Amino acid sequence: MAKPLSYPDAVHLLRRAAARGRAEEARRLSELGLEAAVDSLLQDPTPAPAFKTEVSSSERGEQQRQLTQLWLTHWLNTPTPAAERLVLFWHGHFTSEFRETMGAQGSDVWAQFATFRTQGYGPLGELLKAVAHNPMMLLYLNNAESRKEHPNENWARELMELYTLGPGFYSEKDVQESARAFTGWTVRLPSGKGGKMRDPNEAFEFFFRKNWHDTGSKSFLGQPVESGDEVLEILTRHPQTYAFIGRKLLAYYLDPQPPAPLVSEGAKVLQSSGTREFLRWLFTHPEFYAPAHRASIVKSPLEYVVGLLYAAGQTRPLIGKDDGKASGRLLGLLATMGQVPFDPPTVKGWDGGMSWLAESPLLARLNLVAALAGQEPSLNLEVFMDGATGPLSLVKPEAQLL
Amino acid sequence: MDRRDFIKKSLLTLALGQAAPSLLSRTALAAQSREKILVVVNLFGGNDQLNTLIPFRNDLYYRNRPSIAISREQVLDLGQNGARLGLHPQLRPLMAMWDAGELALIPQVGYPNPNRSHFISTSIWHTADPTRRERTGWLGRWGDGQDDPFCDTFIGGATPQALQGHERSAPAVSSVDGFTLRMPKPLEAALEAEMHTQRQGQAEEVRQAMLSLRGALDKIGQIRTYSTKAQYPNHPFGKNLADVARMIAGGLGSSVYYTTVGGWDTHAAQLPRQGELLGYLSQALSAFRADMKAIGRDKDVLILAFSEFGRRVQENASHGTDHGKGGLMLVLGGGIKGGMYGGEPNLEDLDDGDLRYQTDFRNVYSAALGWIQADAKQVLGQEFKPLGVV
Incomplete structure (x- = not known):
């Protein structure tokens, strides 16, 4: 028999999952019962409309206003608003700053958001791989300029410090060695028209520039590696990646101070089954509905x-x-x-x-x-x-x- | 001090203020007027030192910057003690201060292992920790030990790291005139009632935040009747400094005021952009000091301006300059020891194309902390000899 979902619990679930809702939607979720309600919230995301601008590549401020309109309009109207709250989570985790990334256009920003949307529910390793190949990210953290003669450590450092392990689980040497492994991971425009010729509607694509890549052997977290892909694989296998991101997800969806047993349980779910199953586990967990965790998060x-x-x-x-x-x-x-x-x-x-x-x-x-x-x-x-x-x-x- | 104490304190201040307004507020003003004030201006983006404090007697400068150098005849010569350097023409309002010994110029300020990232370098300046382990700000750590929620004030939207401590952070007021509650009477009455209904958990924390907002609204509301006499440039920085002047004149009582002015990241078309900003900067500083003189506080106020780094010596292909290392700091005020704190930059001995840093910014912070009677060693974590500006 399906587990019931009371109306107040449905309100809590909808608010937390989607940050958007009205009474009739909560009532409908309540009628569905717990599992079906969670299923309906965690449906595959509806794609967002394309970004298409009339302004020039130098008018980045206007592009940002257009992007904001595009995203918030989508969040207000989409039948899958839970996916958009998750996009915001990934945006705040795998950060890129448009303002700081002078080489990027609105189309690059929007392509990164599409990655968060389409891969946000999936296995973390897949999302990580997509982010590491994402042109906006490569530009933002300067890996696009990283070549064997001068490896840029910006991406390699943040990859570990902020995106996967958290401080304390790697050494400076790991930063330097993995930076070498990512040399040559850069971007290019399919049309080849950059600079003043740049069409703001044409996004960059990933490009591996072989002659920029350091092919020497490297050691990363005690293991021999050659390529950036191998670095990502090691991070994807590392339990700390799931403990770190799982805790952050719980702080975002459950409570700013999530209980420790839930953090370790959640890390296992996240590692074995991906983000959608993690959220399904959380939203069907009795602890999620405990009074102590209600209204415990400040809205952004x-x-x-x-x-x-x-x-x-x-x-x-x-x-x-x-x-x-x-x-x-x-x-x-x-x-x-x-x-x-x-x-x-x-x-x-x-x-x-x-x-x-x-x-x-x-x-x-x-x-x-x-x-x-x-x-x-x-x-x-x-x-x-x-x-x-x-x-x-x-x-x-x-x-x-x- | 946590939010709750803060509220108790501001409510107390309010209650006392209502009981005996004139006497108390006059006493408070008198007590406060003896105290020194530090005004920090963060020039965000990396101001180019070489086009601000110009080595106009050095041909190498002109060779490195064929399209963006400031021509010799335009440079404001600093004379004898100016180490063969001169100021950008837009800084003319600062020349009288230089002549009066009320402007200190500190070239090539930086820190060991310079970082060219805006974010990282800004964070290093804000935390005063080049090893990047510290999360709190230098003034935030000082504020932790203060008793007054308004011991420091940020003029802007979100309090920067420099003003974030372990216990508290400075109140953020984006503008004196804009800092008003704009809602219809019934909503305002409802808000008042809700603020006095105690809650539990997170909602109680929000209520406390509302009460501290309310305290700040009252405090800033009293400031609003003060107007400035001097003419400030029509630019956000001018408006911010005018607000600082009003806060000081109105007796807000902060020892530290902090504000940010952006736009210094001149990768392209540097000449007009930087010139315009330097013009706003010098006009606003000059107006601010005129206002301080008018209320008899000029000798109590030290102004410190910094940028997260200077810029590359050689111009780039877009008539701009890229991120560099050592940058220029300015210290101004009626009570400081002006002059040149450092020598002409060596343009032949560069660090990967950048000026080498000469003075650690923490030596300047140490002097600024001494100005407000703070324990510089405690705030900075180790002893830094204060630069002789105070």
Whole structure:
């Protein structure tokens, strides 16, 4: 017999999985029962629309505004919103900063997001491989310029420090040796038209430049390797990769301080079965519904904005007047709140937690409430927050929590 | 101090303020006026030292920069003690300060094993730890030991690492005029009621954050009636410095104000971009000091400007310069010892195309910490001889 899913549990599940929802959706999930509800949330992601811009390759600010519109519109409308919250997780984990990556165009950013979307649920090793070959990443962490004469250690270092093992599980020597293994992993444009000729709609592709590659033998984490692929394989087999990322996933989906037994159990699930099965395990776990973990996570600005607009029945990420400045206003608001999409503040991603609620960012969140004036009739806050009784509830502390 | 103590304290301040407004606030102002103030300006992006403090008597400079050098006749000659260097013409407002001994120029400031990444180098400057082990900021660690939630203030959106401690971080106020609650009365009344309803767990932490926002709104609200007298350039940096002046004039009471101005990453078309920014910088600094003089605080305020690195000596193919190493620091104020702290850069002995660093930035931090009576050794983790600017 199917396990039941109470309405309050369905609200919690939907809010955590998708950061977006309305009462009728939670009711439908509740009717499905636990397993089927989780299945329906973890469906294969609906592809996002393509990025196509009319502006030139030098107008990167405008491209970023267009990308923001594209992504948030998709998040507001997609039948698979849980995939988009997971895209945000990978974006904050396998970080790339558009602002810092001068060689990249909007199409490169959007191609990286497509990787997060299509491979985000799959085996971690596959996602890691895709990220390591991703042109946006290769440009961002300078591996695209890395050649045997001057190996660039930026990617190799962050790969271990931030993306897989975490500090303390490798040596400086491992950084240097793996940097040599990744030399020659670079990018190229299929048309060959770069620089001022660059079409912002044409994305880079991965290219292995053989004569830049250091073919000598290297030692990585005590094992002999030659290629970057072998480095990735070692990291993919390493249990610490799953403990590190699994803990981060639990902090994102369950509680900023996940219980240790769940962290070790989760790491095993993640290693054996991939991210979708990890989430299925978590969402069907009794601990997920324990009172201690409810409303324990501070919404990020993107989750706050998407959740609020969706609760107001909006299908476009529009704040205030629908004029020529609307997309700039949205990005400005997100900047004040501390989360500009496609531009994490550093390679470490967003710190999150209570740092989202420093004075000016919190003020921006509260002032946003007033921008919803006139939309009260369509406002449905049941999934957005606990304890909502009407529009005035938006000033409750609970509105900031996931 | 955690958020809860912070709130108790700010509520107490508020309550006392209401009980005996004029006397208390006047006493507070008087007590505070004896204290020194540090204003830190982060020029984010890597300001090019060689086109700011120009070796205009050196032919090598002109040979390395055929299209972006500042011509000899445009350079502002610093004279006798200027180590054969001169300032960018857009820095003319600083010349009077130089002549009065109120401007210190510190060329080629850096740290061992320089890093050319904006992020890493900025983080090194913010944490004051070139080994990259430290996560807290130098001023954040100082703030941990302070009793006042407004001991430091960041003028901007999100408090940078420099101001993040283990226990607390500086309040972030993006602008004095913009820092207002804009909601209809019923919502505002509801917010007030919610803020006074205690909660549990994470929701209680959010409520505490709301209360500290409310404390900051009240404090900044009092500042809003103060206006500046001097003319600031119409640029975010001018606006930020004008806000610092208002905060000081209004008696906010911070010992440290911190702000950031970006745009210095001049990989292409450097001449017009850097010139414009230097113009805003010098006009804003000059206006700020005029305001400090007007309220009798000029001798109490030390301004420190830094960038995460300088730039490559040789210009690149796009009439710009790439990331380099040692960069220029400026220290200004009515109470400092101006002058040149370092010599003319050696353009023949470069470090992979960059100026070699000459002065460790922590020697300058040590002086700045001494200015606000902080324990520099404790904050920096080891002894750094303070540069003689104070």
